[in-house]
Amino acid sequence: MTTPTREPAPETTAPRPQVPLLLAAVFLIYLGQMTLNPIIAPLSREVGLAEWQIGVTISTAAVMVVLTSQVWGRTSQSWGRKPVLVAAFGLAVVAMALFALLASLGMAGLVNGTLLFVLFVLLRGVGFGTAIAAVPPTAQAYIADVTPDQAARVRGMAGIGAVQGIAMVVGSVVGGLLSVFGLITPLVAVPVLLSAGLALIVFRLRREPRHELVQTPARISPRDRRVWPFLLAGFGMFTALGFIQVITGFIVQDRLGLDAETTGLLTGAALLAAGLGMILAQAVIVPRSGWAPATLLRVGGIIAFAGFALLIIDAGPMPLFAAILLIGLGLGIAMPGYTAGPTLLVSREEQGGLAGLIGATTGLTFVVAPTAGTALYGLWPPLPIIAGTAIMGIVAVFVLVHPRFRRLPAEPAGADPGAES
Structure with missing residues (x-):
C-alpha cells in the first residue's frame, strides 16, 4: 500500500501595502480643511467675529491635535488603521455638518x-x-511599518506631504470658486467631501490581521535625544507658518482692498501658490534629489526663510504670491526630512508614538501662533510676518550647525527606547 503524496501547501503572498488608500485619507481630510481656509477670514467678518476669535478657534483645534495625536498614533498600531480612520472621519463629518x-x-x-x-x-x-x-499619525506610522530603507521612507513621507499640497491646491481652488456663489456653498461642500472619505475607508481599506498589530505600542519622550532636534526644527518651521497662515486672508483683503467674495477668491489663489510649491517640492524635487533628511531640512529651511522675508514687503500682488510660493516650496522640501529623519532612529514599537509626537509637535505650534499672529496683525500688519521670518531664520541656522543632522543611519534601526538627554 503506497502512501499518497501530499501536495505542497500553496505559497501565500502577503497583501500589498495600502499606502495609496492611506494617502487618499490624508488627502480628503485636508481637502475638507483647505476648502474652508479661503473663506474663514471673510466668514468671520460676515458673522461678526473678531480676528482674535478666529485665532482662538484655530488654536483650540491645535490643542486637540496636541492632546490626542499620540493616543491616535499608538491606537492605530494596536487597534489597526481602519477603526481609527473610521472614527476620525465619522467625527469630522458630524462636526463640519453642524459647523x-x-x-x-x-x-x-x-x-x-x-x-x-x-x-x-x-x-x-x-x-x-x-x-x-x-x-x-496613522499614515506616518503605517508608512514607517512598510518601508525598508531610508530612500523609501523619505519617498513615503514625501507622499504624505505631496497629497497635503495637492489638497491645498484643490481646496484653495474649490473653496475660492465656490465662494463666488456665496460663503455658505464651500461650507456645505466640506462635510460632503469628508463623507466621501468615510465611504472610501469603510468599503476599501483592509483591516490588518491581529498578528500584524503591535499589542503594546511604546511611548516616546519628546526629550529623547534621538528625536528632539527634529522636533525642535519642526516646531520652529510650523510656528513660523502659523504666524501667517491664518492671517493670509486678512493680508490679501487689506493689502489689495477687496470685498468679502473677492477676498475668498484671491486668498484661494494665494493658498494655491503655496500648494503648488509644496507639490513641486514633494512630488518632484524630494523623490528625484535622493537627499537625506538633514539635507532636505537645510535646503528647505533656507528657501522658506527667503519666502518669509519677501512677504514682509507690501509691493502688490505679484511679490505676495511669489513669497507664498517660496514658503510652500521651502517647507515642502523640509517636511519629509522632519518626518522621516527620526523614524530611522526608533524601533517598530515606537513608530506610532513617534508619529503621534510629530503630529503633536506640529499641532503645538498652532496653539499659540494663530492667536499671536492675529493679535500682532491687529497691532501692526507686518509684525507677525517679521516674527515668522525671524523664527524661520533661526531654524535654518539650527539645522546647519547641530550635530544630530550629521549622524543619521542609511537604514532604519531599532534604537534603544527611552534614551533621553
Missing part, C-alpha cells in the same frame, strides 16, 4: 455674539481638531 449649519444661522443673524463664538470653538476647534489629529 455649516451654525455658520448659516450666524450669517442670517439667528445666532451671534458669545454663543456663536463658543459653538465655533466646539465644532471647528474641538470636533474637527480631534478628528484631523488621527489621520497623519
Whole structure:
C-alpha cells in the first residue's frame, strides 16, 4: 500500500501595502480643511467675529491635535488603521455638518455674539481638531511599518506631504470658486467631501490581521535625544507658518482692498501658490534629489526663510504670491526630512508614538501662533510676518550647525527606547 503524496501547501503572498488608500485619507481630510481656509477670514467678518476669535478657534483645534495625536498614533498600531480612520472621519463629518449649519444661522443673524463664538470653538476647534489629529499619525506610522530603507521612507513621507499640497491646491481652488456663489456653498461642500472619505475607508481599506498589530505600542519622550532636534526644527518651521497662515486672508483683503467674495477668491489663489510649491517640492524635487533628511531640512529651511522675508514687503500682488510660493516650496522640501529623519532612529514599537509626537509637535505650534499672529496683525500688519521670518531664520541656522543632522543611519534601526538627554 503506497502512501499518497501530499501536495505542497500553496505559497501565500502577503497583501500589498495600502499606502495609496492611506494617502487618499490624508488627502480628503485636508481637502475638507483647505476648502474652508479661503473663506474663514471673510466668514468671520460676515458673522461678526473678531480676528482674535478666529485665532482662538484655530488654536483650540491645535490643542486637540496636541492632546490626542499620540493616543491616535499608538491606537492605530494596536487597534489597526481602519477603526481609527473610521472614527476620525465619522467625527469630522458630524462636526463640519453642524459647523455649516451654525455658520448659516450666524450669517442670517439667528445666532451671534458669545454663543456663536463658543459653538465655533466646539465644532471647528474641538470636533474637527480631534478628528484631523488621527489621520497623519496613522499614515506616518503605517508608512514607517512598510518601508525598508531610508530612500523609501523619505519617498513615503514625501507622499504624505505631496497629497497635503495637492489638497491645498484643490481646496484653495474649490473653496475660492465656490465662494463666488456665496460663503455658505464651500461650507456645505466640506462635510460632503469628508463623507466621501468615510465611504472610501469603510468599503476599501483592509483591516490588518491581529498578528500584524503591535499589542503594546511604546511611548516616546519628546526629550529623547534621538528625536528632539527634529522636533525642535519642526516646531520652529510650523510656528513660523502659523504666524501667517491664518492671517493670509486678512493680508490679501487689506493689502489689495477687496470685498468679502473677492477676498475668498484671491486668498484661494494665494493658498494655491503655496500648494503648488509644496507639490513641486514633494512630488518632484524630494523623490528625484535622493537627499537625506538633514539635507532636505537645510535646503528647505533656507528657501522658506527667503519666502518669509519677501512677504514682509507690501509691493502688490505679484511679490505676495511669489513669497507664498517660496514658503510652500521651502517647507515642502523640509517636511519629509522632519518626518522621516527620526523614524530611522526608533524601533517598530515606537513608530506610532513617534508619529503621534510629530503630529503633536506640529499641532503645538498652532496653539499659540494663530492667536499671536492675529493679535500682532491687529497691532501692526507686518509684525507677525517679521516674527515668522525671524523664527524661520533661526531654524535654518539650527539645522546647519547641530550635530544630530550629521549622524543619521542609511537604514532604519531599532534604537534603544527611552534614551533621553
